[in-house]
Amino acid sequence: MLWLKRLEVEGFGPFAETQTIEFPSSPGVTVVYGENMRGKTTLLNAIRYAFFGTVLGRGSRERRLHTITNRARAAQGQYGFIVTLFFEFDGQEYELVRECVPNVPIPISDEHYDQRVMLRRGAAMLGPDQREKTLHLVFPREISRFFLFDGELLQEYEELLINESEAGHRISEAIERILGLPILRRGRTHLAQLSDEADRQAARDASRRQETQQLGVALQIATEQKDAHLKEVARLQVECEMLNAEKAELERYFQSTQKYAAILQQREEASNRLDIAAQDLKQAKSDLQRSMVESWRSLLQGPVQTARAAAQEEVNREVSDFLLSLRRKAANTGHCDTCDQDVAPDVVLRLRVSLPKDPEAARSPEGGVSRAMTRMADLNKFRVQDNVGEVRLLSNRIRDLQIEQIGLRDQIVELDAALTNSDPDRLRKSRVSLAEVIEKLSAARRGIEEENKKVEEKDRNIQRLQRKLQADGGLDLRDGQLRARILRSSAAVFGKAVEKYKSELRQRVETTASGFFLSMTTEKEDYDGLTINEGYGLTIRHKDGRAEEARSAGAEHVVALALMGALQNNAPLRGPIVMDSPFGRLDEGHTTNVIKTLPDMAEQAVLLVYESEVGRKSMRELLGSRLLREYELKRISSRRTLITQVR
Template sequence: MLWLTRLEMERFGPFAERQVLDFPNEPGVTVVYGENMRGKTSLLNAIRYAFFGTVLSRGSRERRLHTISNRESSAHGVFGFSVSLGFTFDGQEYELVRECQPKVRRPTSDDDYEKSVMLRCGRSVCGPQERERTLHQIFPKEVSRFFLFDGELLQEYEELLYSDSDTGPKISGAIERILGVPILKRAKLHLTQLGAEADKEEAREAAKQKGTEQVGIALQQATEQKEEHLREIGRLEKKLEELSRLRSEIDQYLDSNQRYSGVLEERDKVSKALDQARREEKVYQTKLQDAMSQAWRSLLRDTIKAAREAANEEAQRDFEALVLKLRAEAIDRGQCGTCEQEINPKMRARLKRTLPKDQVTPPRVSTAMTRLADLQKFNDSDNSGEIRQLWQRLKDLRLDQIAKEDHLSDLDNQLSEADPETMRRSKASRNDVLDKIGVVKAALIAETKKAEQKEQNAQRLREKLDATSTSDAGTSRVKARILRDAAAVFQAAVDQYKAELRTRVEETATKLFKSMTTEKHDYAGLSINESYGLSIMHREGTAEDGRSAGAEHVVALALMGALQKNAPLRGPIVMDSPFGRLDESHTTNVIQTLPEMAQQVILLVYEAEVERSRMRQLLGKRLLREYQLERVSARHTRVSKVSKGREVGHGAR
């Protein structure tokens, strides 16, 4: 059994200083309290990194190691991190140390780091090959999801209920791995291979014997042709497995980056809007420059207005003097100089009375008229309002750009752990992978049919050989028959073992589920399918459809506990925020059931999920130890041990 004893970290995530957590060596629960952004997920990742050298973010997306270095330390030019994990397995003590240290002064990518790992078993340090073999035996990465898990991902286990699910087979395979089924499958495969060799030997022997030569040669050909099809089937299955894994990785990457995908789309939108605002700013700058080039005219407006008024008055006087002059000349000539109409004496006398005694002679050409004409040509329009509007628009554009630049910076920070280009390529390549999967599946179906036909031909030929009685050929046939029968028996044994496993898992999961659910009277328990998917059964005997997220959460936890109880490999359960989808009653039941799920449980929660006093009340003596993640700064967290209601420093020592 795997048992964690000690976790030590330095500059890992928010843990800038050396921090240590000791885990009690007795069955029960250790609780680590921490608010959001304080490092609960980093603790889970520290254990994962120690075992596998990888770190996952929310959604099982693998993070770049360069992003793991404590940001406060990195700001001071100190990069890299280390994790030391102490544990026992089958009574033997181990210490596992994994480090990631910079090779250059200021690293910028994973390639700038040197990675090292050391496994100490007792007092001896394991060599590289022994280390990897030992770690794989103690804790295979394929089954880590059942020991180290994020509560937000528990809904994945609902996929086990659906035969067309992409995620379901992957989880189902991991379940069979933890239950020890692959060992039996490998044994069955070995028997099948021995049987195939015996079939070929039988055909060779028959080809050597008189009377069976023709049948033996035909059987050899049929066997060889079947093997060719089987090899092609194996190649196609391997190709399909690779493509399916690639599709799963792409889907998982896209699913886990769904939030980042939205952020990326928003970033592209904001970036385009920022570019548009910058282009618009240049346009308005040009408009403002044009307006400013004419702005001096508005400064002369009052002066020009006064000059116009003065020129207008003077021109009016000149015009009136001209009119009087023309009138006087018409009186003197008795004829209008404009229309040449004769003026009678009576009209001349009346017009003469209109003339002033002191008549002013107008200038030959009125300078006032000329000056007024020039002044009228001058554009004295006031564009100050336009300039104010342009200034205001430019001000708004600049403020808008600052806001967009800040928004863009925030989005870039959110995307700091993502790879936008990879996300774009992943979306583009998914359809291509799906097309290839379709082609490979079609080829696999065709090859399978051909292999079946060849096997049918071979079987008919074997039946012909059964009529012969040569001792050598008979011995070969008996050997081949025994191996084929043994493989069939072994397959039946595997199927029976899996059925018994499912029954045990179903019974254990039902017990745990009924302990955690609040509907104890309405639900009869859980029912398991071939893929280890669990359905909630009503007491009336029907399966519950349309289960809530909370119900899926409880079912997944029950499955986790059931696998722990029935698997050859047992170890701790480390859960990060497992109560997010549960109401208060279900949370209470789950907490009380935790000690039944595994002997060692490490729970990472924030107090808004479960208050500390309530946690102590529900677990009682089964609560072995409590830690608190304290905020030193936004980039710095310290671990403190909680003892009798107060916190005791438990960091560097």
């Protein structure tokens, strides 16, 4: 069991000078009171940093170590920090020191720091390899979420109710790890490997005998083919583990640079829109140029209409004169040249009377096509192409695109300024890498599924050959075959035992979690407990047997705390729980119940809270003798906090 004994921090966050917290050796609760910005989360991170060398911010984003250096010391030219953690594990005492030391006079990034780690067990200093193995044994990183958590991390446990959730899958794997199931699965795998080796030996023995040589060779071939598929499965599983680790690292990086990633995305979108606007502007200018080739005709529309009207009047006058000349000629000659007939005397008389006396009107037009008619014909050939509307639209489009380009360029300049402290190239490459990793991971998982089907097929073939060999083989082969059957049966029995144990363990977790939940909820008269699913997700069960569908944020919080306590009480690997401001989503009644239940959830509990959440008087009344020690984070300045013991 892991037990915290003393924590020392220097230059870490708001703790400029060396500050110390002593943890009592008796089971119970240690409370640290502190207002905002005083360092409660920093203390949680100090323990995390000591074990793993990382610090988490909001949203589980990994913080840059350069930002952890105390600002007051940095203003004086002192950079870096040191965390020392004394703890006990399985009866042995350890001292763990992790130090972040600058390697340049004025560091500005994490690359300007070196990390130094020292682990002492008793009086012996452990080497690097032994140190890492020991730390992984004492406190595996994968299960740290069950020991070091805040209200925000508790929210993630809602994902356990969603079967296809990637986050829920990771959490359920971590739960099985803390419950010790991977060790049992490795035992089952080892038995299966021994049975496979016994099968191979039996096949080799059979291939040496003339009577069973053919069966033995066939069995050897089938076994080798199965081994090849199993090796491919193992290779793909290792590849999946590596890809999952790479994916998790990339996701952590994106979480730590979420702000910059969003800005970079906006920058790339603005750049793409700028490229599109430039192409659209080029096309609009080309369309306008083409449209302007004929636009001069629109300018001549008025003059052409005036000239056409004048020419029409002149043509009309010439036609009238021509008709008048025909009538005069018919009146003078008594013959109509148009119809080639003589005109009657009475008609001639009427024609002469109707003719005008004006001598100008007596002129006859010249023969042929008149100049007026020629001009009219030319003017009628002129066609006006009215594209004023199109030109106007294109002009407005060009203007709008130019304005859009100006706005986009200004936006890109602002976004570039916001990305000053980031690495856009790394962000872009990481985004591409994440997409590639996800694709490779899907391919590897499909490969594992296909290879497992082939393994099953080869297994059926091997079993068929083994049954035939058992029937045809002699006494000298029976011992090897019997050993292989016993090992194979043992692996199957062990596998079923592991699954049964897992089911029983899950049931114990459900029972324990139900007890914690009922002790913490304020709705005891309505609820009967919790129901667990295959992925360790917990649903609230009413006394009528139905599941609670609409769970509030506070209810999720209480369920997550109940799961934490259940895992602590049922896991072979046990240790302290350190909770940072876990009551943010809880009302007074639930807060009171959680505090009362806390000592039963873990033997060693450290509670980091606002005093306004739970006053010291209330905390002492609720915990009684189980409240072992109290500390206060005292403000000296915005950059300095002292840890003082108040009880």
